[in-house]
Amino acid sequence: KHKNPTQPTNHSKQDVTPASEAACSPSKETPAETNLPYRMERSEQVGRYLVASRDLKAGEVIIETPPLIVGPCAETEPVCVGCHSTFDAGSTICRCEVCGWRICSANCHGLTADGLHRQLECIPLRDKAVEKLLTAASTIEQKLMYEALLTLRCMLLKGVDPARYGRILDMDPLNSVRQAIPKLWNRNHREIVRRIRSEWGFEEFSEEELHTICGVLEVNAFEVGQEPVKARALFPEACLLMHDCTPNTGHTDAPRTHQLTVRVLRDVGAGESLTLTYAYTLQGTLQRRQHLKDEKFFLCRCRRCSDPTELGTNCSALACSNCRRGYILPVNPLDPTAEWRCQHCPSRMACEAVVLLLDSLSRQLETIGGNDVRGLEAFLAGQATVLHDNHYLMLAAKHSLCELYGKTEGYLVPQLSAEQLKRKETLCRDLLEVADQLEPGLSRIRGTVMYEMHVPLLIEAGQLFQCGVIQRAELRRRLKDVQRLLRESERILALEPEGSPEYGIAEAAREALKNMGPV
Numbered sequence: 001k002h003k004n005p006t007q008p009t010n011h012s013k014q015d016v017t018p019a020s021e022a023a024c025s026p027s028k029e030t031p032a033e034t035n036l037p038y039r040m041e042r043s044e045q046v047g048r049y050l051v052a053s054r055d056l057k058a059g060e061v062i063i064e065t066p067p068l069i070v071g072p073c074a075e076t077e078p079v080c081v082g083c084h085s086t087f088d089a090g091s092t093i094c095r096c097e098v099c100g101w102r103i104c105s106a107n108c109h110g111l112t113a114d115g116l117h118r119q120l121e122c123i124p125l126r127d128k129a130v131e132k133l134l135t136a137a138s139t140i141e142q143k144l145m146y147e148a149l150l151t152l153r154c155m156l157l158k159g160v161d162p163a164r165y166g167r168i169l170d171m172d173p174l175n176s177v178r179q180a181i182p183k184l185w186n187r188n189h190r191e192i193v194r195r196i197r198s199e200w201g202f203e204e205f206s207e208e209e210l211h212t213i214c215g216v217l218e219v220n221a222f223e224v225g226q227e228p229v230k231a232r233a234l235f236p237e238a239c240l241l242m243h244d245c246t247p248n249t250g251h252t253d254a255p256r257t258h259q260l261t262v263r264v265l266r267d268v269g270a271g272e273s274l275t276l277t278y279a280y281t282l283q284g285t286l287q288r289r290q291h292l293k294d295e296k297f298f299l300c301r302c303r304r305c306s307d308p309t310e311l312g313t314n315c316s317a318l319a320c321s322n323c324r325r326g327y328i329l330p331v332n333p334l335d336p337t338a339e340w341r342c343q344h345c346p347s348r349m350a351c352e353a354v355v356l357l358l359d360s361l362s363r364q365l366e367t368i369g370g371n372d373v374r375g376l377e378a379f380l381a382g383q384a385t386v387l388h389d390n391h392y393l394m395l396a397a398k399h400s401l402c403e404l405y406g407k408t409e410g411y412l413v414p415q416l417s418a419e420q421l422k423r424k425e426t427l428c429r430d431l432l433e434v435a436d437q438l439e440p441g442l443s444r445i446r447g448t449v450m451y452e453m454h455v456p457l458l459i460e461a462g463q464l465f466q467c468g469v470i471q472r473a474e475l476r477r478r479l480k481d482v483q484r485l486l487r488e489s490e491r492i493l494a495l496e497p498e499g500s501p502e503y504g505i506a507e508a509a510r511e512a513l514k515n516m517g518p519v
């Protein structure tokens with residue numbers, strides 16, 4: 001699971017300074033004598049952002065807040081307008097008795113009188129007979145109608161709860177930046193603004209107001225919900241966290257209420273910027289920066305993006321087929337058009353060639369899918385001379401494999417050979433090594449990989465002891481290592497919402513520790 005805020009963007013500037021630099025010339029916005037663990041500052045490049053107001057310990061909660069608004073994601077499959085859960089194919093169609101939009105059941109917890117649907121759009125949608133348009137719409141049109149529903153919800157707050165609406169308007173919509181992207185602006189105009197005003201008949205809302213809400217959502221919304229719930233939400237304060245490709249905070253949202261909890265993932269010193277990632281961490285710089293530019297409207301210049309080796313992980317590096325010793329890295333990772341060069345020989349590659357190669361390899365990986373052990377192993381073997389061992393595409397294959405060994409048909413734990421157990425251990429070690437650099441501290445990936453890694457280590461220790469290869473003292477040492485992994489995994493994943501798959505792993509880790517007993 002990777003839950004990013006569907007977040008931020010930058011003002012009309014071309015480039016943006018990293019967190020550390022941004023913090024160099026801040027103007028203080030909040031009084032120092034506050035009890036909050038953060039204070040807001042502002043810089044030319046980043047706008048408003050949060051910094052630690054005192055030393056913070058890993059795991060400390062810095063923000064806990066209910067959402068200002070929740071609603072369907074952009075271009076989503078139909079979801080229940082009460083709880084935003086998706087529908088199983090072929091499930092019985094149930095509709096809100098008032099407005100006719102789909103719901104999961106008449107007993108949906110989101111359909112109470114103070115739930116958003118009943119408070120906000122239910123009656124207006126009925127009065128404007130929007131359901132008729134929804135049932136007549138093509139699948140693509142329907143997705144856009146669900147997207148427009150959240151914009152309408154925000155607009156309706158204006159009359160129902162002006163204070164809450166005011167807090168939404170306090171968020172940066174980056175109107176001037178987005179208006180300068182005609183494809184985006186015209187699409188929003190056509191699919192959301194015109195739809196709500198002309199098609200649905202809510203002409204009381206101005207085009208300007210609606211475009212602003214579109215911007216607030218695009219720039220500031222977080223994805224929330226656990227399967228089958230899929231929604232996006234706006235949160236006060238948390239929307240001020242700036243992006244970094246090696247973030248020092250992580251967040252979870254509670255089932256049903258979507259109450260957001262933001263924690264620091266590692267110790268943070270007073271005055272340090274508090275950051276989260278708006279991109280997928282186990283991606284290469286080219287891909288992360290492109291995503292941030294296209295979806296969040298700014299060019300990241302964080303420490304990781306500025307370093308061709310990505311903090312020594314080499315997770316964008318290509319293997320040099322010429323010298324077979326060196327790795328090919330971008331000369332200037334902040335310039336996506338810059339050449340790539342081998343560190344050991346004169347080989348070079350145009351960035352267009354790198355992009356083509358990566359596109360082709362990611363398509364290859366997608367075709368294999370995440371459940372094919374042999375296919376993924378063949379990919380890793382086949383690309384070993386093309387990509388660095390830590391390349392993000394290799395990491396994606398390794399991530400799937402480290403979970404498949406021990407869990408999938410034909411590879412269940414009792415069926416694994418000693419070699420396959422060793423393989424699982426190696427895959428976990430490779431992933432952990434990178435995660436320790438890119439998502440250090442209490443990150444989900446570290447928690448889940450540590451849990452996976454305890455399995456081969458525990459089995460191997462038992463087997464070696466039984467065969468007399470290791471003695472009791474060595475057995476104890478190895479079991480202590482396993483316990484350390486389980487404890488750390490449990491500590492990290494117990495922070496996840498109860499009922500989530502990650503929380504389930506925390507429970508399994510606890511159980512495994514109990515079963516191991518004292519060592």
Ligand SMILES: C[S@@+](CC[C@H](N)C(=O)[O-])C[C@H]1O[C@@H](n2cnc3c(N)ncnc32)[C@H](O)[C@@H]1O
Nearest residue numbers: 008009010011016046047048172239240242243
């Ligand atoms: C959700 S907002 C964060 C709060 C915002 N700075 C404000 O003043 O309202 C996201 C915006 O903050 C800025 N931002 C966040 N992280 C950034 C970064 N690493 N580099 C540059 N700008 C960043 C971008 O302008 C982005 O669009």
